[in-house]
Amino acid sequence: MLKKAVMYVRVSSKEQAEQGFSPEAQRVALYDFARRNGFEVAKEFEEAETAKDSRRKEFAAMLAYVKAKDIKHILVEKTDRLHRNFTDYVAIEELTDNFGVTVWLVKEGGSIGKDSRASDKLMHGLKTVLAKGFIDNLKEEVKKGFDIKISHGEYPRQAPLGYLNAKDPLNPKHNIVIPDPANRQLIVKMFEYYASGIYSMKSLITKLEAEGLTLNLPPVIKSGKLYVSTVQRCLVNTFYVGRFEWNGKMIQGSYEPLIASELWAKVQDVISGRNLNMRKEHNVMPFAYKGMFTCGVCARSITAEKAKGRYNYYHCTKYNTNCDQPWVKEETIDERFDKLTNILKISDAGVAFVTAALKQSLSQKREGEDKAFESLVADQTRLKKRIDALYEDRLDKKITESFYDAKFADYTKQLESLEVRMAKHNRADISYYQFGCRILELAENAEKLAKEATPDEKRELAQFLLSNSKLTDGEPIFSLKQPYFAIEKRSPCDDRLSWQGRGESNPR
Ligand SMILES: [Zn+2]
Structure with missing residues (x-):
């Protein structure tokens, strides 16, 4: 029995002019694929994208149709026909993961579905993210999302050192910034010590480290070392007094400030005074x-x-x-x-x-x-068995001593090289x-x-x-x-x- 499928064809007005990009060429390739692989095309969706209007009505219609008619297969020429931005990508992922839909990438080969090989999925993901225009689209969308968040008093970026991004316990869709218990004290002491005016950036770091105040970050991301540049950035960051800059405007945050305004102002005085001296000294x-x-x-x-x-x-x-x-x-x-x-x-x-x-x-x-690694372990076991057998043969006088010595040296050498390889792994x-x-x-x-x-x-x-x-x-x-x-x-x-x-x- 033929498997029901839909096909999705997309051509931008610019591409229309170029050869090999006509909707007809895509359609021919898709029908050919369908015939050879036992698919029946239940419906065609064809998108003609213009520069002015990048909304994709047919794409949305296809998603709705696939869900409503319980279609399990989508035929498309290649990845960059299918989605143009992150939202599209997520929509397709929803189909493959929750509705058991498989997307057949006819020209690239391979398919994306719940049971696709991980390598196919990965390649698909990378092709998506590297597709021309994808990153630009992403930037736009991310920016739009940010502006909405800002208007709700959220901070949409990664929180600076001393804070964490978290979900609002009262409203899990809302992101909030909370003090980071692991680094909060580091920031507070950094400001307090520096305001005294007796520390340089370097001696400040030495002092903090002496008190056990170091960076507590997930080790996969960063080393725990505190750099002068990090300290410099922290000490002038208004985020710690509750304000941050967004598109050239100062926004009053809705999170808890770590540093009092007076302390922050004092630190700025010390920094500007020191900068003047530094320039004189270090020409x-x-x-x-x-x-x-x-x-x-x-x-x-x-x-x-x-x-x-x-x-x-x-x-x-x-x-x-x-x-x-x-x-x-x-x-x-x-x-x-x-x-x-x-x-x-x-x-x-x-x-x-x-x-x-x-x-x-x-x-x-x-x-x-x-x-x-398993095969190395198997080799190791086999060699060890041989050495044991060799030893028994020698005990039973089945082999000469010189033969035993030569073989033993040979096996030992092999064993050593195996162990080196295992350690490297x-x-x-x-x-x-x-x-x-x-x-x-x-x-x-x-x-x-x-x-x-x-x-x-x-x-x-x-x-x-x-x-x-x-x-x-x-x-x-x-x-x-x-x-x-x-x-x-x-x-x-x-x-x-x-x-x-x-x-x-x-x-x-
Ligand atoms: Zn030269």
Whole structure:
């Protein structure tokens, strides 16, 4: 008996003009698939999307139809035909998980359903999140959602250190911010000690740590170390006195302030006074990008120096060459680096989504590793048995002593190498998910970090992101390390070529 299915075809007005994107081409492919796989198409849904109206009436109609008629199959050309934003994605997920619907991705191959392989689901998720336009849509929706939350007195972002995001016990749909019992005292003491005026940022951290006041964060996300930059940010954050900035406006929060206004004001006085002194004392700034570039022409290293008494310059060492590459101002590199970090940014919801996908892929990876580990254990058991048998043979004088010695040495060596491999397996397990989260966290925060960073921090960030970058004809050409390269490549930003076009990207 034929299985009842619906098909969903979508073409934007822009795509209509291009070949291979006509609704007819999609329809032909879908009918062909249906015929070969025993589906009967109960209804067609065709969406013609225009630039002005991106609401998708047919998509909504299809969802309703599938539920009402108890259809179990949806045929679609590929992922990016199916959903354009996160809301759509969730709607489809509801169908697959709660209504037992399977979505057949005819061109990509594979299907999404309750029983799909985890790897198919993961690929589907990643394709969705990386689809052109998806992240932009996501940003818009997230922003809309935020504005509504703000008008209800909610704080829609991640609460700063010392607070937690939580559900309102009286109204579980409402998100609230509450003091974090694990870090509250750290914040309070930070302000109190610093207001005394006798601590520098560094000695403040030493003092706090001496009292056992360290960062209490989930270890998967961050290390517990308290950095100067973190303390600096906390001490000027109005959030602790109950106010936060939103779209350029100060909003009075509905949560409990951790710091009294007088104490906060005192801390600001100390900070501004100290900044003046600091500038006088430390006229020397470190070079943010030292050691990170090579010359794009002669491949010698690039060195940094202060010229004309004020500006930091980077230039080729010209070692044993007549290289005449121009010097480059640090500001120029800064400017390009800020642009780069801007491109890396993806939205909070996007990050949460990819994190979920990473988690899923981790559990798959674990499965695979468990199997590999089991086979190592089996090898180990077999070798041990052989050694036992060898020993018995020797006792029974079935084999000579020299034969025994040679075999014993051989087996022992094999056993040792097995044990080394087993130990590696145990280690490999831990860092995968952590690494993925770190990548995303950085992608999310790179822009902000780059703006607020001290030269030291900027250098750290640059080293984390970049590999093998070059200075050519006065222009920095950055190469991103592999995982960031992947994110940047997906970015819809168009001016990428202007700063990276000439560089060979460097998949390390
Ligand atoms: Zn050179």
